[in-house]
Amino acid sequence: MAELSILTFFVVLSVLSSLLVVCTKNIVHCALWMIVSCIALAGLFLLLHLQFLAILQIIVYAGAIMMFILYAIMMLNLRFSSGPYLLWNVKTLGLVVLVVFMVGLLGLAELLPETSPISGPFTVQALEDIGEAGILATRIFSDYIIAFELVSVLLTAGVVGALALAKKDR
Amino acid sequence: MEYQSVFLGLGLALFLIGTAGALVRRTAIVVFLSIEIMLGGVNLVFLTFARSTQSADGAFMVMCIMAVAAVEAAVGLAIFFRMYQKTGSIDVERFNLLKW
Numbered sequence: 001m002a003e004l005s006i007l008t009f010f011v012v013l014s015v016l017s018s019l020l021v022v023c024t025k026n027i028v029h030c031a032l033w034m035i036v037s038c039i040a041l042a043g044l045f046l047l048l049h050l051q052f053l054a055i056l057q058i059i060v061y062a063g064a065i066m067m068f069i070l071y072a073i074m075m076l077n078l079r080f081s082s083g084p085y086l087l088w089n090v091k092t093l094g095l096v097v098l099v100v101f102m103v104g105l106l107g108l109a110e111l112l113p114e115t116s117p118i119s120g121p122f123t124v125q126a127l128e129d130i131g132e133a134g135i136l137a138t139r140i141f142s143d144y145i146i147a148f149e150l151v152s153v154l155l156t157a158g159v160v161g162a163l164a165l166a167k168k169d170r
Numbered sequence: 171m172e173y174q175s176v177f178l179g180l181g182l183a184l185f186l187i188g189t190a191g192a193l194v195r196r197t198a199i200v201v202f203l204s205i206e207i208m209l210g211g212v213n214l215v216f217l218t219f220a221r222s223t224q225s226a227d228g229a230f231m232v233m234c235i236m237a238v239a240a241v242e243a244a245v246g247l248a249i250f251f252r253m254y255q256k257t258g259s260i261d262v263e264r265f266n267l268l269k270w
Binding site: 030057 | 176178180183184188189190193195197199202203204210213214217220221225226229237239240241244245248249251254260
C-alpha cells in the first residue's frame, strides 16, 4: 500500500514536471522543472529496485547535464524567447498523427503474450547477494566490452568536438 | 511484475510529452530538454523490461544512453553558442542555413 502511494506520487510528479518543462515560458524555469523531472524518474528507478541506476540518473542528469544547461542559459542571458514561443502550423497535424500511431502501438503491445521469457542475471537472489552494480560490472567487462569502449571513445570525441565548435575564431 | 503497465504507460506519456515539446517550442534549448524527456521515457521502458525479464541488457543500454546524452549536451550547447554568436538568438526558426 505504501509502495502504491509512493508510485502514484512519483508518476504524478514526473508527468506534471515534464508538462511544465514543455509549457513554461521562462527558460530558466524550464531547466529547473527538468531537474525535478529527472529526480522523479530516479525515484521510479528506485521503485524498480535499481539503486545504482537511480544514483547515476541523479548524478549524471540532475547534477552534470542540467547544471551545464543552466550555465549555458545564464551565459547567453536568455530568459524569454523572442516573439511567440510556440510554433503552431503543419506540425500540430504531425503531432496528432504521432499520437494516433503511439496509441496504436500500445494496442499492439496489449496483444503481446502475457509472459515473456525470464532468463538472465537479474534474479532476486543475485540482486540481494551481489547487487545490481556488481552484476552490471561483470557484464560490462565481459559481454559488453566493445560497446563500453565505443562509448568512451564517443565521450572523448564529444569533448574534442565541443571545444572545436565553441572556439571563437579558427 | 506488478505495476508493469503503470511504468510502461508512464514511459509512453513522457515520450509523447517530449515529442510535443520538441515539435512545438521554438527555443533550441527547450527543444533539447524535450529530447532529454523523451530519452527519460525510453530509459524507463528499458528498465521496466529489464526487471520483468531479469535481463541485464536493458540496464546496460540505459547506461549507454546516459553517456550519449552527456555527449549530446556538450556538443549541442557548443552549437547553441555558435548560433547565438551568429544570429543573436537561439530561435530554431532563425537557424535556417541548412534549409533548401
